[in-house]
Amino acid sequence: MLLAQVARRIVKRGQLTLIDAGGKIHEIGDPDTGPRAGFRITSRRWQRRILLNPQLAIGEAYMNGGLEPVDCDIQDVLRLLIANMKNARSNRWYALLDRWRILIRRLAQHNPVGRARHNVAHHYDLSDTLYKLFLDRDRFYSCAYFEPGVDDLETAQAAKARHLAAKLCIQPDCSVLDIGAGWGSLALHLAQHGAGRVDGVTLSEEQHAFARDWMTREQVDDRVDIRLEDYRNVQERYDRIVSVGMFEHVGIGHYREYFETVRDCLKDDGIAVIHSIGTSGPPAANHPWIDRYIFPGGYIPALSDVLPVVERTGLIVTDIEILRLHYAETLKHWRRRFDAHREEIADIYDERFCRMWEFYLAGAEESFREGELMVFQLQLAKQHDAVPLTRDYITEFDRAHPEGLMAAE
Numbered sequence: 001m002l003l004a005q006v007a008r009r010i011v012k013r014g015q016l017t018l019i020d021a022g023g024k025i026h027e028i029g030d031p032d033t034g035p036r037a038g039f040r041i042t043s044r045r046w047q048r049r050i051l052l053n054p055q056l057a058i059g060e061a062y063m064n065g066g067l068e069p070v071d072c073d074i075q076d077v078l079r080l081l082i083a084n085m086k087n088a089r090s091n092r093w094y095a096l097l098d099r100w101r102i103l104i105r106r107l108a109q110h111n112p113v114g115r116a117r118h119n120v121a122h123h124y125d126l127s128d129t130l131y132k133l134f135l136d137r138d139r140f141y142s143c144a145y146f147e148p149g150v151d152d153l154e155t156a157q158a159a160k161a162r163h164l165a166a167k168l169c170i171q172p173d174c175s176v177l178d179i180g181a182g183w184g185s186l187a188l189h190l191a192q193h194g195a196g197r198v199d200g201v202t203l204s205e206e207q208h209a210f211a212r213d214w215m216t217r218e219q220v221d222d223r224v225d226i227r228l229e230d231y232r233n234v235q236e237r238y239d240r241i242v243s244v245g246m247f248e249h250v251g252i253g254h255y256r257e258y259f260e261t262v263r264d265c266l267k268d269d270g271i272a273v274i275h276s277i278g279t280s281g282p283p284a285a286n287h288p289w290i291d292r293y294i295f296p297g298g299y300i301p302a303l304s305d306v307l308p309v310v311e312r313t314g315l316i317v318t319d320i321e322i323l324r325l326h327y328a329e330t331l332k333h334w335r336r337r338f339d340a341h342r343e344e345i346a347d348i349y350d351e352r353f354c355r356m357w358e359f360y361l362a363g364a365e366e367s368f369r370e371g372e373l374m375v376f377q378l379q380l381a382k383q384h385d386a387v388p389l390t391r392d393y394i395t396e397f398d399r400a401h402p403e404g405l406m407a408a409e
Contacts, residue, residue: 003041003051004028010087014080019070021047037080038070053097054088059289059363063356074355075335075362082363083370101285108286109251111297113230117203119249119297124182124204127348131183134337139183139210142245142275143327143375153333156326159398161189164242166397167273167319167379169387170194174239177201177265179231180246184211187224190242193401200226201234232261239270247276248298255301255309262380263313271387272315272380277327278303281372294360303376310380318387319379327375328368335361 004018004026014034018026021044041047046066049057058081061067062074069077088094101108111119135141136153144156145163164186168176173196178187181200184207191198202208211226231246241262250258262272283302291298303320310317338345338361346354367373381387 001026001047003047006051006091009091011080011084012087013083016080017070034083035076035080037072037076039077040068040070042066042068052093053288054094055097056288056292059293059356059359062359063293063352073362074358075366078359078363079366079370082366085371098285101288102283105285105299106251106253108291109253109297109299111249111251111254113232115297116230116249119295120203121205122296123294124202125206128206128210129348130345133341133344134334136333138185138189140185141182142330143277143323144330144333145323146326146329151329153330156330157185158189161186162193162401163394163398164244164273164275164377165190165193165195166394167377168240168242168271169393170240172196175199175236176240176242177234177236177238179234179241179243179262180249181207181211181226182245183207184214184224184226186242186244187211187226188215188218188220191220191224195240196223198224199234199236199238200224201229201231202226203228203230232257234261234265237265237267237270239267241266241270241272242275243273244275245277247274248300249295250299251297252299252301252305255306256312259310259313259315263315263382266380266382268382269386270382271318274378274380276301276376276378278306278374278376279372280322280374290360290363293356300373306378310378315380315382316384316386317378318381318384319377319391321377323375323377325368327373328365331361331365331368335365 001020004020007016007018007028011029015027015029015031015036017038018028019040020026021041041050043066046061050061058067131139136157138157140157140160143160144153145160146156147159150156170190170193172194176190176195176198178198178200181187181202184200187198187200205228208226208228215221215224215226266272277300279300279302281302283305286299307317338357342354379387
């Protein structure tokens with residue numbers, strides 16, 4: 001089988017047991033060198049599709065029953081495949097597919113306001129119950145911050161908000177713009193950390209409705225305002241700007257527009273912090289399965305995609321922090337909670353949806369553990385003296401709030 005031959009050239013770490021559509025078993029690799037997993041392909045049609053376009057077709061096959069893990073689960077399969085992803089680049093056909101995706105990535109990531117709203121709705125306007133079942137109680141849908149000895153998602157998410165407040169140098173009565181405010185989680189935490197006014201913008205109608213109701217219940221709607229608005233339409237100027245988990249949706253062709261908006265909305269002595277998933281490897285194209293089924297129009301940048309654009313806008317990079325395995329740990333918690341409520345989620349949607357999200361959560365976790373994904377926090381300013389000369393102020397703020405703050409009761 002041609003697919004087995006290709007797999008032998010790619011799987012150099014660990015062992016793959018591949019059962020083809022004819023029932024033949026192919027043992028590939030060495031179990032002493034890495035993870036072990038196996039799967040069965042249920043038809044020759046899926047066999048052909050996986051051979052021709054594995055990045056797209058493996059996920060589609062799992063969603064639709066064309067690929068079934070054997071003596072393991074999809075997490076094990078993806079761990080093995082992602083651990084060997086670099087070897088796939090030596091395959092000429094797969095390398096050609098990657099080059100093609102890079103060539104068309106600006107078209108695929110063209111996100112004017114209307115298309116951006118549609119892309120956001122695809123993922124964030126799903127059932128409110130879905131997110132309630134697997135996120136933490138404050139609904140942070142981004143990388144948590146796990147300090148030594150902490151394995152509690154709620155604590156780690158509150159610590160993330162506190163860490164961002166420290167980098168923003170939050171002061172009494174300062175005004176904050178939260179670009180991509182989601183359900184209002186970070187905005188509320190920043191208000192609790194002392195911000196005088198927090199304006200958040202989101203394109204998700206479901207998130208907006210939830211956030212407005214939440215702020216009213218918490219009786220902070222006079223200080224925290226979550227608006228249904230595109231960030232490009234914001235005209236006010238702020239002391240602080242923060243954006244967490246939103247930059248991945250901007251699209252590479254809009255980076256100049258994004259950072260010019262940050263610059264124009266930031267006061268001269270202001271501070272901005274951008275928190276985003278990134279890649280430690282070179283610039284590439286978005287994963288085709290993720291782009292089609294999970295985050296259409298998105299892109300995971302390399303720092304070399306981002307920093308030249310920042311430089312051209314006149315903003316100053318005052319700090320960069322790389323969070324490596326924090327998101328893997330966050331995704332582990334989300335995946336376990338999703339699995340614990342799988343029957344409830346299947347009742348809302350169906351089995352195919354559950355398998356799609358299992359593939360998404362497991363693949364994302366393993367991409368942070370075995371692949372090139374990471375998270376960067378980019379601190380920006382207009383003036384060199386906008387932040388203290390050493391990073392001690394971050395540690396001091398963190399130590400002053402060891403438990404963080406948790407907004408929800």
